[in-house]
Amino acid sequence: MSKLQIRPARRDDIATILMLSIGGNAPGREIVDDPEAAQSDDYQRAFDRIEKDPNNLFFIAELKGEAVGCMQINLLLGIAGRGRLRAQLEGVHIRADHRGQGLGGEMMQWAIAFAKSKGAGMVQLTSSKNRPEAHRFYERLGFVRSHEGFKLSL
Amino acid sequence: MSKLQIRPARRDDIATILMLSIGGNAPGREIVDDPEAAQSDDYQRAFDRIEKDPNNLFFIAELKGEAVGCMQINLLLGIAGRGRLRAQLEGVHIRADHRGQGLGGEMMQWAIAFAKSKGAGMVQLTSSKNRPEAHRFYERLGFVRSHEGFKLSL
Numbered sequence: 001m002s003k004l005q006i007r008p009a010r011r012d013d014i015a016t017i018l019m020l021s022i023g024g025n026a027p028g029r030e031i032v033d034d035p036e037a038a039q040s041d042d043y044q045r046a047f048d049r050i051e052k053d054p055n056n057l058f059f060i061a062e063l064k065g066e067a068v069g070c071m072q073i074n075l076l077l078g079i080a081g082r083g084r085l086r087a088q089l090e091g092v093h094i095r096a097d098h099r100g101q102g103l104g105g106e107m108m109q110w111a112i113a114f115a116k117s118k119g120a121g122m123v124q125l126t127s128s129k130n131r132p133e134a135h136r137f138y139e140r141l142g143f144v145r146s147h148e149g150f151k152l153s154l
Numbered sequence: 155m156s157k158l159q160i161r162p163a164r165r166d167d168i169a170t171i172l173m174l175s176i177g178g179n180a181p182g183r184e185i186v187d188d189p190e191a192a193q194s195d196d197y198q199r200a201f202d203r204i205e206k207d208p209n210n211l212f213f214i215a216e217l218k219g220e221a222v223g224c225m226q227i228n229l230l231l232g233i234a235g236r237g238r239l240r241a242q243l244e245g246v247h248i249r250a251d252h253r254g255q256g257l258g259g260e261m262m263q264w265a266i267a268f269a270k271s272k273g274a275g276m277v278q279l280t281s282s283k284n285r286p287e288a289h290r291f292y293e294r295l296g297f298v299r300s301h302e303g304f305k306l307s308l
Contacts, residue, residue, distance in 0.1 A: 017233045018234065021233070021234040043233065043237060047237075049231045049237070050232075053207075053231060055210070056209070056230070058233070072232065074228065076210070076228050077200060077203045077210055078244065079197065079201065079204070080245065083196050083200025090230060091232060091234065112308070115308060116308050121308055122305055122306065122307055122308060124304065125304050126278070126301035126302065126303050127301060129300060129301060129302055135304075139304075143305065144304065146283060147283060148281050148283055148289055148299050148301075148302070149299070150278065150279050150292045150297035150299055150300075151276055151277075151301065152266065152297045153275065153276055154266070154274060154275055154276060154277065
């Protein structure tokens with residue numbers, strides 16, 4: 001049994017989230033050109049907006065008190081299906097030096113249980129077509145690859 | 155030039171949204187077994203919750219005062235990319251008897267402009283693998299089919 005602890009992200013996790021998102025694997029190594037980036041107004045404002053949105057939840061996964069993963073769960077309220085709620089996962093990351101230990105699966109199982117506890121009828125996510133190993137991972141968890149994911153950069 | 159008018163959905167649009175979501179094409183024809191369904195507490199509560207969520211926006215497209223389409227735009231606030239905002243489209247529907255007239259494209263262009271006006275850096279959506287004609291439609295609009303869409307029913 002792993003000791004993964006999952007808790008809501010705090011403002012002082014911004015640098016950690018950035019590191020995990022870019023894939024850096026050493027806590028002390030900043031992943032953006034500007035070492036002050038995490039303190040910048042852009043990130044602070046982004047955190048403010050997320051904090052005010054009760055349907056946008058950011059989590060940090062810790063192992064022995066050290067942040068090793070993060071994920072964002074958006075609760076999407078719909079009308080169809082008697083007001084079906086979907087839980088959408090974005091930005092699911094595990095620190096590179098902690099992969100292959102089942103932590104990603106554990107984090108996903110936690111996310112699925114969380115979605116159920118909120119009354120969601122579906123969990124959904126998209127994964128880059130370049131990542132077949134991630135696709136097998138999601139399929140092992142019971143996800144069905146039923147849709148094409150389209151993105152338009154603005 | 156079409157006369158498509160796009161406006162926020164109102165509570166009395168619930169029956170219309172259900173009809174459009176299921177694909178019924180006659181305004182008078184209810185699409186669910188229970189003709190009172192749109193008045194049911196489930197739908198009313200769903201509308202309440204959506205109304206309270208400033209990042210969950212439901213729109214109705216009207217042609218000459220008649221509802222012919224609907225779509226939901228969720229604004230997903232992130233941390234990475236200096237607080238990148240994504241606009242996600244769900245439940246994009248055009249009434250069956252109004253397809254093939256370019257209204258879907260017009261509605262999508264409106265959604266893209268709306269996303270830009272909100273500062274979004276990306277518009278995203280998923281489309282069932284069973285709908286190749288929809289995929290060509292999104293690709294013509296500039297979307298890139300870069301991801302696999304995974305769903306897990308709970």
